[in-house]
Amino acid sequence: MGTAVLEAVTVELxxxxxxxxxxxxxxxxxxxxxxxxxxxxxxxxxxxHSGYHLTTSIVAPALLILPFSxxxxxxxxxxxxxxxxxLVTFYSYNLLSAVLEHHAQLGRRQxxxxxxxxxxxxxxxxxxxxxxLQFAICIGTVVGGPLVVGKSLKFIYTLYNPxxxxxxxxxxxxxxxxxxxxxxxPSFHSLRHLNLLSLFLCLAYSACVTVGSIYIGHSxxxxxxxxxxxxxxxxxxxxxxNGISIISTTYACGIIPEIQATIAPPVKGKMFKGLxxxxxxxxxxxxxxxxxxxxxxxxxxxxxxxASFMGDGVHKPLLPKWFLLMTNLFIxxxxxxxxxxxxxxxxxxxxxxxxxxxxxxFSLRNVVPRVISRSSSVVVATLLAAMLPFFQDITAIFGAxxxxxxxxxxxxxxxxxxxxxxxxxxxFWVNTVIALASSVLFAIGAIASIRQMVLDAKTYSxxxxx
Numbered sequence: 001m002g003t004a005v006l007e008a009v010t011v012e013l014x015x016x017x018x019x020x021x022x023x024x025x026x027x028x029x030x031x032x033x034x035x036x037x038x039x040x041x042x043x044x045x046x047x048x049h050s051g052y053h054l055t056t057s058i059v060a061p062a063l064l065i066l067p068f069s070x071x072x073x074x075x076x077x078x079x080x081x082x083x084x085x086x087l088v089t090f091y092s093y094n095l096l097s098a099v100l101e102h103h104a105q106l107g108r109r110q111x112x113x114x115x116x117x118x119x120x121x122x123x124x125x126x127x128x129x130x131x132x133l134q135f136a137i138c139i140g141t142v143v144g145g146p147l148v149v150g151k152s153l154k155f156i157y158t159l160y161n162p163x164x165x166x167x168x169x170x171x172x173x174x175x176x177x178x179x180x181x182x183x184x185x186p187s188f189h190s191l192r193h194l195n196l197l198s199l200f201l202c203l204a205y206s207a208c209v210t211v212g213s214i215y216i217g218h219s220x221x222x223x224x225x226x227x228x229x230x231x232x233x234x235x236x237x238x239x240x241x242n243g244i245s246i247i248s249t250t251y252a253c254g255i256i257p258e259i260q261a262t263i264a265p266p267v268k269g270k271m272f273k274g275l276x277x278x279x280x281x282x283x284x285x286x287x288x289x290x291x292x293x294x295x296x297x298x299x300x301x302x303x304x305x306x307a308s309f310m311g312d313g314v315h316k317p318l319l320p321k322w323f324l325l326m327t328n329l330f331i332x333x334x335x336x337x338x339x340x341x342x343x344x345x346x347x348x349x350x351x352x353x354x355x356x357x358x359x360x361x362f363s364l365r366n367v368v369p370r371v372i373s374r375s376s377s378v379v380v381a382t383l384l385a386a387m388l389p390f391f392q393d394i395t396a397i398f399g400a401x402x403x404x405x406x407x408x409x410x411x412x413x414x415x416x417x418x419x420x421x422x423x424x425x426x427x428f429w430v431n432t433v434i435a436l437a438s439s440v441l442f443a444i445g446a447i448a449s450i451r452q453m454v455l456d457a458k459t460y461s462x463x464x465x466x
Contacts (some may be wrong), residue, residue, distance in 0.1 A: 035355025035366065036348035041111050041261040042189045047270035051277030052195035053188070053259045053341065059202045059281055060141075060338045061148050061331050062250045064209065066286060067293030067301045067308075072243030074229050075294070081247050082290060088434060089251040090279055092411035095431070096256045097271040099414050104267055111261035112348065113254070113406075120414050130410070135349075136402045137254035138342045142377070145339030147385035149175030152332040155306065159321055169386040175332070176382030179339055183374045186361065188344045189262045191337070198337035199281060205330035206285035208323065209305055213292035216318045221311070225298035241448040244441060245404070250286065252403040258345055306331075346377060401446055408438035 045053075070078035096116075103110050103119065110116050117130035150172030157164055157171065185191060216222055229236050253259075263270050293305040302308040306328070311318045347370075354369035412431035415421075421428040 033357060034352045035357040036350075036352030037111050037261075038357050039355060039361045039366070040187050040344060040348040040351050041258060042187045043111075043261060044189050044264050045192060045262040047263065047273040048277070049189070049192040049195075050259055050263050050271060050274030052192055052199055053262065054253065054274050054278035055202070055281050056191075056195040056198040056334075056337050056341050057253045057255055057259065058251060058278060059199075059285055060250075061205075061335055062144075063202075063206070063286055063289055064293075064304050064306060064331075065246055066250060066290035067213075067297065067305050068303050069243040069246040070290055070294035071299045071301050072229065072239040072246075075227060077240065078243070078247075078290065078294065081244055082286060085244075085247050085251050086279070086282065086286070089253075089407055090275060092407055092434075093253065093256055093275055094272060095411040095415040097260060097275070099411075099418050100257060100260050101268055101271075102418060104265070109261075109265070109267075110257060112345070113257045116257055116414060117410075120417050130406075133402045133406055134254050134345060137252065137406065138345050139381070140402070141342035142339055142346075142381045143384045145335050145342075145385075146172050146175040146179055146382045148335045149178070149332045150385065152306075152328040152335075156325055156328050159317070159324060172382060172386045175336075176378060176385070178336060179382070180375055180378045182336055182340050183343055183347075183378050184371060185340060186370075188258065188341075191341060191344075194337050195341065198334050201330045201334035201337075202285060203281065205327050205334065206289050208327040208330065210288040210292045212309060212319050212323065212327070213289075213296040213305070216309070217292075217296035219318070221318055223297055223300055225296075226300070227294075227298050230299050238448040238451055241441065241445045242452050245445040245449050248408065248441075248445075249403050251282070252407055254403065254406050255342065255345055258348070343374070343377070347374060350374065350377075401442075401449075404438055404442045404445065409435045409442070 066078075066082070069081075073081060099116065099120075100110055103116075108119070110119060113134050114126040114131040117126035121130070150168055153171040153174060154166070154168050157166055182194070185194070229239065231239060259274075260267060260271050263274075289305070293308070294301060297305070297308050300308075306324075309317060309319050309324060317324060350373035351366075351370065354373060355366045356363075359365045412435040416428060416431050421431075423429075
């Protein structure tokens with residue numbers, strides 16, 4: 001799919017046009033880069049490294065909510081949405097990559113999403129809409145990181161000490177300390193080894209969840225399964241859009257330009273290979289977890305499948321303790337990699353604001369503001385994580401308000417505005433239909449997600465131990 005897009009782009013760019021545009025644009029000089037681009041978005045990686053970054057940024061523990069989304073959509077709706085969301089995001093990420101490669105060939109390599117928005121839509125769009133949307137996704141993920149790690153630690157603690165007195169916010173604080181350390185890794189490219197480990201960890205805990213679900217489904221303690229969608233007609237209707245928002249979010253990657261920025265030039269074709277590596281992991285994990293989890297528990301599935309493994313609270317856990325411990329350890333370590341990956345756009349912004357590109361990367365002038373800004377952002381995120389409830393509801397809200405516009409709408413708009421395909425061409429109408437359909441989902445999904453958040457908030461208090 002990515003190759004086809006690139007070939008289409010090549011056909012639609014006559015040599016005379018390229019020559020004319022190149023005459024006005026000169027290649028970027030490293031000395032002209034700001035400190036954020038120079039230090040955080042180093043262009044030294046290979047397509048394999050981009051595959052590691054892509055996999056970490058997309059395949060995260062949010063996939064453990066997929067069985068719950070099936071309970072809102074049913075078998076047919078869940079599988080159809082999972083397939084369509086995968087196809088659309090793979091297509092849209094290739095469109096973004098094609099636009100980025102086009103501008104790089106013209107001598108103006110765009111390293112950030114807001115650079116794309118500025119050059120294609122204008123500076124106001126970049127400053128007041130696209131930039132804030134991307135940072136909403138990144139901040140939401142960074143807040144969710146300590147929350148998920150804290151819940152995993154609390155789960156392990158409760159597993160071996162059911163009457164213990166430690167509260168969830170204390171475990172979130174512990175996860176914040178761990179995040180504080182790895183947040184100081186200087187650049188996105190420096191995360192390549194950590195993100196390779198993350199790739200194997202997400203495969204590991206997805207395999208554990210799949211095996212655990214199959215084991216429970218065949219055990220004598222298997223729950224009574226009902227695959228019908230529950231609730232009133234209005235609940236079912238809004239639940240459908242809430243489920244779509246959840247699935248959309250699990251495919252989210254609001255940092256495609258920043259990941260492509262880590263690839264050493266020439267970049268042509270490398271991102272497509274990285275996306276193929278990433279989506280081979282996506283398909284393996286998403287479908288195995290979603291199908292096995294929903295099969296094992298049906299409409300009685302908890303918002304996260306790990307909670308379902310604990311049973312009804314009366315009997316012992318449905319799986320051996322050592323198995324649950326191993327699964328949660330895989331999850332919490334991988335979440336740390338996800339969190340620090342999504343810190344890179346904000347790290348880059350802080351570095352641009354407070355760093356000095358004329359000084360060394362590890363000079364005192366740059367290290368001090370780097371440590372202060374990154375540490376402050378982690379502390380604030382950890383505090384919010386201890387206060388915020390309903391991880392699955394937060395996921396759905398970010399899916400509706402930020403993920404759908406950035407991952408399902410903007411790539412189509414960027415491509416059509418950049419390459420101006422004929423209005424009679426298939427690619428123009430495919431992009432237009434996807435953008436319009438996604439806009440409808442954006443509006444309805446936002447309403448459904450907020451409604452669900454309000455309903456759940458009635459049972460929540462700040463710093464709750466839930």
